[in-house]
Amino acid sequence: MVKRSSGELLFGLRVDRALPVSVTTQLYGAIRDLIAEGALSPGRRLPSSRTLATELGVSRTTAIAVYERLLSEGLIEARTGSGSYVSDQAASQRPQASLRAAESGDASDTEPAGASVSQAILAASGRFVPRLPHPQKPRAFVTGMPDYDSFPLAIWARLTARHWRGTREVVLGYGDPEGDARLRRAIAGHLRANRGISCDEDQIFITAGAQQAFDLIGRVLLNPGDKVWFEDPGAIGARNSLTATGARLVPVPVDGEGLNVAQALARAPDFRLAFVTPSHQHPTGAEMSLARREALLAAAGQAGAWIIEDDYDGEFRYDGRPLPTLVSGDRAGRVIYVGTFSKSLFPALRLGFYIAPRPLVPVFAAISRAFLQGVSTEVQAVLAAFIEEGHFATHLRRMREIYALRHAAFHRAAAEHLTGLLDCSRSQAGFHILGRFADTRLRETEVLKAARAAGLVVSGLGSFSSAGPDPQNGGGLVLGVTAIPPAAIERGVADLARVLRSCLQP
Missing domain, CATH: 3.90.1150.10 (Aspartate Aminotransferase, domain 1)
Structure with a gap:
């Protein structure tokens, strides 16, 4: 049986017995202000008079007097056998000045003095590109959205329920910031079998979507002013993430064979990073030819540069087997492969991953342990089971x-x-x-x-x-x-x- 809520926590209320104002008046005024400001919205349950008295260290008589005064003014209502609640009419009694200021967009009185965003972000913000529209209900011709109706929700719900029947230490505790070991093993096995990628599980890092992976990779590997080859036209989200690092993006034309490496070398031979979508260029759909792949890997090796391979929809090819990945042909360890489950499963997962080349594993592991909180352990556990039991392949x-x-x-x-x-x-x-x-x-x-x-x-x-x-x-x-x-x-x-x-x- 689910217990009824015992009411809001009001530990923030303070009583100063040195004031000439009575304790009853102080508490009444404090709760009234919370209601007026919207911190206690209509329908919220207040603690019982006994609980309020105990938690604030006042007599129950005082607590009852406070509630009776609020009740008489219509700010709260008593429900027999249930308790005291903020009334619906309380909303109409709120002061409107702050609302009008917010509606007018005048934030001069609310912004702290000297508040500003990071200078790097501020400098880059003018070059950000608006993200593509994604309406709640799919319609023609929204991009990057899978078919929701075909997803096996019943299976996912069953796996989720099974996860929550596990031990409390497992389902409620902190997860590994690098990613759940079971999920990393499952992804490694899937990539080996389906995408021809040979990697160890410790090279796989779980992120809150591909976007977080791009941001993290850029901040670790790039310094302000570093040159980045970027497909033109190219993916909007990745461009914004790399722009935010302060790097200098060098637009490189794309043709029927993918990114034009010769033109890239002519524009910036001293590049630090290249971003490509070789299996299905975004948005032209071009497939990077074998010659271009070899030229790109050779250029990265000569410049000591890294390559981000965004395989955002590489699982979906309709005239045969998926194309080989760039990372599967990388012998020098220059390619960082990024994948996402937003397209293959559903976007609300907000779960992606990247494969770090062996020399970068210690770097990204240290960064993850020091700064990252990790992705929801529930989502990772359910996805691991979904892959292991064959549901993902099906x-x-x-x-x-x-x-x-x-x-x-x-x-x-x-x-x-x-x-x-x-x-x-x-x-x-x-x-x-x-x-x-x-x-x-x-x-x-x-x-x-x-x-x-x-x-x-x-x-x-x-x-x-x-x-x-x-x-x-x-x-x-x-x-x-x-x-x-x-x-x-x-x-x-x-x-x-x-x-x-x-x-x-x-």
Whole structure:
């Protein structure tokens, strides 16, 4: 049986018996102020008069007198057999001055003198790029979002319940800041079998999503001003994380073979780090060729630089086995592989990982133990069981089939509705499709505005570029196709065609 709450903790209330004001009046005024300020909101249960008296060291008679006064003013209400609660009408009696100041945006009276953000973050903030929209309810054509309806929630709930039946020391205690050992072993086994990556579990570090991994890697390996090769167009979140370190991002063009290493060397031969998405370039969908991979590894070795390989959706290839990873061909230990479960399972997990090259393991281990708190032990334990018992492999197989059908549905609808408007790449992997404007009169900014008005969630190609949309080149759209079923995809394509045609009208 679940016990009823014994009421709010009010240890912050103070009584000064040296004051000429009675203890009853002091306590009444303090509780009244908490209610007026919203710290005690309507419906919150107050402690019993006996509990209040004991905790504050006053007589019960005093506590009863305080409650009776609050009751008489309508600030609290007594419920028979249940206790005293802050009344609904208390909210109407709050002073409104502070609310008006907050609404007006005038924070001059509330900000502490001299408050400022870190100078490095402040200097970088002007170069941050807005993140892509992710509505609560999936709709056409949100990017980077898996199909929620196909996730096996019943299995996940069963594994979660089993976890909570474990010993209290295990389920309630502190976790390892480097990551749960069982999960790290499970990930190592999965990567070895499915992605061809050979690594030891101590090289794997668990993070709160891939974004935290990028931030941590950048802060450990980069100094302000260090040069970073970055794909252009490229991933927004990673760009923001690396920009925040104070590093100098060097945009490198991407073509059909991935990042152009020759141009990168011409622009910054003394680079410290390179960021790439070789299995499915984000957002163009290009696959890095073997020649480019070899050239990139050679350049990193010669410069003593590191490479971040973001394998954000490498699990999802629909015309055969997933492409080899860059790290699987790394013999010099220059590649840091980053993975995430936000795409393969669901984003609310906020769980990712990175594989540190053997020379960096002691560094990242020391950083983790000294500064990081680790990810939820519950999430890690449940995910470890999900992988170990084969549910993850089964889920991936099923989702590859589902997403392949959705890609096909999009291309069928595009052939019918978007011909002459949008040239869509024939991607056989990942979560999105790149469409470039086929009519030179189309302009990205106008299309995005019209699409939003039509209820479509589309992302412009220019959002991923260091220079933004190219006014000389109409640009294009990045369209997610995994979050919604084929029928919704087909309706979305038809709606998008109407939007594009409307933008062609004078």
